[in-house]
Amino acid sequence: xxxxxxxxxxxxxxxxxxxxxxxxxxxxxxxxxxxxxxxxxxxxxxxxxxxxxxxxxxxxxxxxxxxxxxxxxxxxxxxxxxxxxxxxxxxxxxxxxxxxxxxxxxxxxxxxxxxxxxxxxxxxxxxxxxxxxxxxxxxxxxxxxxxxxxxxxxxxxxxxxxxxxxxxxxxxxxxxxxxxxxxxxxxxxxxxxxxxxxxxxxxxxxxxxxxxxxxxxxxxxxxxxxxxxxxxxxxxxxxxxxxxxxxxxxxxxxxxxxxxxxxxxxxxxxxxxxxxxxxxxxxxxxxxxxxxxxxxxxxxxxxxxxxxxxxxxxxxxxxxxxxxxxxxxxxxxxxxxxxxxxxxxxxxxxxxxxxxxxxxx
Ligand SMILES: *Cc1c(COP(=O)(O)O)cnc(C)c1O
Numbered sequence: 302x303x304x305x306x307x308x309x310x311x312x313x314x315x316x317x318x319x320x321x322x323x324x325x326x327x328x329x330x331x332x333x334x335x336x337x338x339x340x341x342x343x344x345x346x347x348x349x350x351x352x353x354x355x356x357x358x359x360x361x362x363x364x365x366x367x368x369x370x371x372x373x374x375x376x377x378x379x380x381x382x383x384x385x386x387x388x389x390x391x392x393x394x395x396x397x398x399x400x401x402x403x404x405x406x407x408x409x410x411x412x413x414x415x416x417x418x419x420x421x422x423x424x425x426x427x428x429x430x431x432x433x434x435x436x437x438x439x440x441x442x443x444x445x446x447x448x449x450x451x452x453x454x455x456x457x458x459x460x461x462x463x464x465x466x467x468x469x470x471x472x473x474x475x476x477x478x479x480x481x482x483x484x485x486x487x488x489x490x491x492x493x494x495x496x497x498x499x500x501x502x503x504x505x506x507x508x509x510x511x512x513x514x515x516x517x518x519x520x521x522x523x524x525x526x527x528x529x530x531x532x533x534x535x536x537x538x539x540x541x542x543x544x545x546x547x548x549x550x551x552x553x554x555x556x557x558x559x560x561x562x563x564x565x566x567x568x569x570x571x572x573x574x575x576x577x578x579x580x581x582x583x584x585x586x587x588x589x590x591x592x593x594x595x596x597x598x599x600x601x602x603x604x605x606x607x608x609x610x611x612x613x614x615x616x617x618x619x620x621x622x623x624x625x626x627x628x629x630x631x632x633x634x635x636x637x638x639x640x641x642x643x644x645x646x647x648x649x650x651x652x653x654x655x656x657x658x659x660x661x662x
Pocket of ligand 1: 311375376377378379403449451452453473474475476494495497
């Protein structure tokens, strides 16, 4: 069967050369005589896989030794709780910028643990844009400021990461990590579920500045919810998500071979611009994100009415353009154009939109 252009938001498309490599190595990884799924996480072969993945990610993102790279499980959603428990004590203040559904969830988990404060929000404006942040909006003695770099559901992103704020920045990069360049030094902690831009589901990446890893946590915090546990053990306190780490490592090497994050960003901007131009020139399709906050990873748009929307999704599906239905919370359409989506796929979608519009005129 022919492969489709998969615009799913996550789990999302993987680069074809990575899938081919996985296929080639599926029955026997190198000389191991078994697949990565079947080998001990304590084996030399697997240790090499994990080390290679970490080293490649460090090169790609320019991560220095002053940061730990952790391979965890539980998804980005577990980080909503884990980061609060590790960075703040009960009663401490922490700030949140509400820019969408996931940011809200992070805030709600923060509230369970500490004095979480909404420093800025665009909720009243249906999350059409990202909120402005200033030092004055942060609470006094704030342990961190939590941001969502790219809002997967609403199709918005911070055009620039706010700088010079008094609280350490904690950033959910689930849907934009390796999609554009960031300066690691701007952040105290970065986390991302792998299934959007890095690999299969099951792996969560945490990049944390070492001085943020605390040992004086409340005794009731479980071992598995402490960053130190994973930092000390090279993410091997218990069985890590071996296969997902292996595939993510292949994705990292693919990104490098294609020119690194800088080149990914160039391509993502080109792909996004093509779709936004199509939307802006159309009288049928309308973009939902404010122009200044448009995401280069998730392009959200609507058609007038549910009937036309379903008709368009069917029309696109027949052309091998799949999973463009918007998130259930907002409806409409969403094209997720992560690193693995080639320009050809985006061109095919833009052409399909124009063809549909002509047909409906
Ligand atoms: C998908 C997503 C999440 C949730 O990730 P899980 O790994 O499913 O927990 C959180 N934040 C953002 C920005 C996302 O895109």
